[in-house]
Amino acid sequence: MKNHISKILLIMIAFIALICGCKKSEQFPVDKVTSYYVFNPLDSAGTSAQGYLYQIYAIVKNGHNRVSGDYLDAASDDAVSSKSGTIPVTLISTNGVNSLSFPANENFWEESNATGIPSNSGTPSSYWAGIRAANEFITKIGVVPVKGQSPTGVPTRYVWQSEARFLRAYFYFELVKRYGGVPLLGDKVFTLNDNVSLPRSSFADCIKYIVSECNAIKDSLLTYPLVTPDADNYRPTKGAAMALKARALLYAASPLFNGGNIDPANPLTGYTDFQADRWAQAATAALDVINLGTYKLDVDYKDIFLTQNNSERIWIRPNSISTDVEGTNGPVGFAVGGTGNTSPTQELVNSFPMQNGLPITDPASGYNPSDPYATFTTPARDPRLTANIFYNGSPWLNTTVQTYEGGQSKPNANLQQTHTGYYMRKFMGLSEKSATLVTHSTDWVVLRYAEILLSFAEARNEVEGSPQADVYKQLTDIRARAGIDPGASGNYGLKPNMTKEEMRAVIQNEWRIEFAFEEHRFFDIRRWKIAEGVMNQPRTGVSIVKIGPTLTFNPITVLSTAFTKKQYLYPIPYNEVAKNPNMKQNPGW
Structure with missing residues (x-):
């Protein structure tokens, strides 16, 4: 494995050195350096232009403990x-934010510096900064006579231009799913002398633009499998463009935007009508990726996140080879460290079925409340529970995690520790039988x-009168891998002949357990428009009391969250609305 983020950073440093320290023969002061030295018609290697493109890649967020040390989940x-x-994450979940105080690390609209504090200077990190930089690259790369071509014969500079367009489409989607319609800038690179008091484009136009960009660039991007995966695995491929299109169309078809617009006549906050065909479009887009025949589920669920270049990854944001996730989220009480920042809820734990695929609420599941994690009894729980969650008795570092009151990882001393009786396990290395943490x-x-x-399963279920074999197949494939x-029926615990509503509930739960901590659940409960129900219930955990060999599991409330209708979309930052009379605020903010 290779540390690709270090590679990108090194190239960025070299690029900055190139721009800020001109050649001795170029007698120009630093403040006079212009884009000519980035997009140089004499630079046949395209070194400076590629360095600029790397800077755009660097704006893509790393989700690990991204929001002031916490996962968005x-x-x-x-x-x-x-x-x-x-x-910050607690403020978001308790309706404690406004358009002036939205947490900086989740405020993708405004500029931030390296610490995530909104600023007019510092390291570009807002997605508008990314869009502007992409536009600069897209409009100026044409003058650079970059030699070479992709394995499919596309000239290198057109591949790079398409990568910038992919990044721009991705930035737009991340803004749209948070704010609804946003201004569409096209290829325009605004200067200080331009009027930037632009209105927001409609949600429909934004989705149309993102989809059209993905369609336009897909055939000029690299294709999977990559010829040089160790060097290029961070770069978007044809499959990545098609997958981004599928994600955008799935969101657009979902109730929040399609039929459940929080401001029904407002084209900025969603469609002003419902069209079932939007689900069909989402299903077709997902099926197009499936039909590429190039991606497949990794045989090992944990391996997806630990091994680079595996067949399940479509697009990544590269990061380090390290044990950083363990250091920030691992259970406390171990000599190797671990500050346990993330406390999974009982609600998440309860959503994992038994290994027979039946939910723990089903009397036929075999769930034992006295041994809730099936540590000593059978049947076992869904293996994804062990892959995602540290619970009392989880194996770790040649011993087991103790989250009972007074246990090694729940000492109840003046020490940060789990609030819920659980720690996050996902994304961590295979250190169960090691005395030290394994880097990955x-x-x-x-x-x-x-x-x-x-x-595909979700969209097809909404299109069909009742779920057919094509819907069941996706779920059985995912469950089989898990x-x-x-x-005996080969249904992996799925009830045959489900209604559309029953299958919808199963699919939504499968999203939850398969993608825990991957920044899906936070947005899924919004796009499904169920957040008002689930977030107005208290968050719970477990207090485990150990007397001799006997464990007693007592439910506890750890946080009262709150959700109102306005929270389905983020507020446009106050500063943007104040300085731009054409910028309409989202409802309720």
Whole structure:
């Protein structure tokens, strides 16, 4: 495995050195350096232009503990932060933010510096900065006579231009899913002398633009499998463009935007009508990725996040080879460290079925409340529970995690520790039988193949009168990979002949357990328009009391969350609305 983020950073440093320290023969002061030296018609290697493109890649967010040290999922019903004080994810989940105070690390609209504080200077990190930089690259790369071509014969500079267009489409989608319609800039690169008091484009136009960009660039991007995966695995491929299109269409077809617009006549906050065909379009887009025949589910669920270049990854944001995830989220009480920032909720734990595929609420499942994690009894729980969650008795570092009151990882001393009786296990290396932490890739997987399968299943279920074999197949494939037993019927615990509503509930739960902590749940409960129900219930955990060998499991409430209708979309930052009379605020903010 290779540390690709270091590679990108090194190239960026070299690029900055090139721009800020001109050759001795170029007697120009630093403040006079212009884009000519980036997009140089004499630079046949395209070194400076490629360095600029790397800077755009660097704006893509790394999701690990991204929001001031927490995962975004800690602002959903799947987890809470273990930290004390004023916690941004807790403010989000308790309706404690406004258009002036929205947490900087989740405020993708405004510029930030390296610390994530909104600023007019510092390291570009807002997605508008990314869009502007992409436009600069797209409009100026044409003058650079870059030699070479892709394995499919596309000139290198056109491949690079398409990569910038992909990044721009991705930035737009990330803004649209948070804010609704946003201004569409086209290829325009605005200067200080331009009037930038632009209105927001409609939600429909934004989705149309993102989809059209993905269609336009897909055939000029690299194709999977990559010829040089170690060097290029961070670059978007044809499959990545098609997968981004599928994600955008799935969101657009979902109730929040298609038929459930929070402001029904407002084209900025969603469609002003419902069209069932939008689900059909989403299903077709997902099926197109499936029909490429190039991606497949990794045989090992944990391996998706640990091994680079596996067949399930479609697009990643590269990160370090390290044990950083363990250091920030691992259970406390171990000599190797671990501050346990993330406390998964009982609600998430309860959503994992038994290994026979039946939910724990089903009397036939075999669930034992006295041994809830099936540590000592059978049947076992869904193996994804062990892959995602540290619970009392989980194997780790040649011993087991103790989250009972007074246990090694729940000492109840003046120490940050789990609030819920659980720690996050996902993304961590295979250190169960090791005395020390095992280093591994910590790449952030932005798009993976399991998403395509679930997207197809969800969209097809909404199109069909009742779920057919094509819907069941995606779920059985995912469950089979997870380690669910097929059962005598081969249905992997799925009830045959489900209604559309029953299948919808199953699919939504499968999204939850398959993609825990991957920044899906936070947005899924919004796009499904169920957040008002699930987020107005208290977040719970478990207090385990150990007397001799006997464990007693007591439910506890750890946080009262709150959700109002306005929270389905983020507020446009106050500064943007104040300085631009054409910028309409989202409802309720």
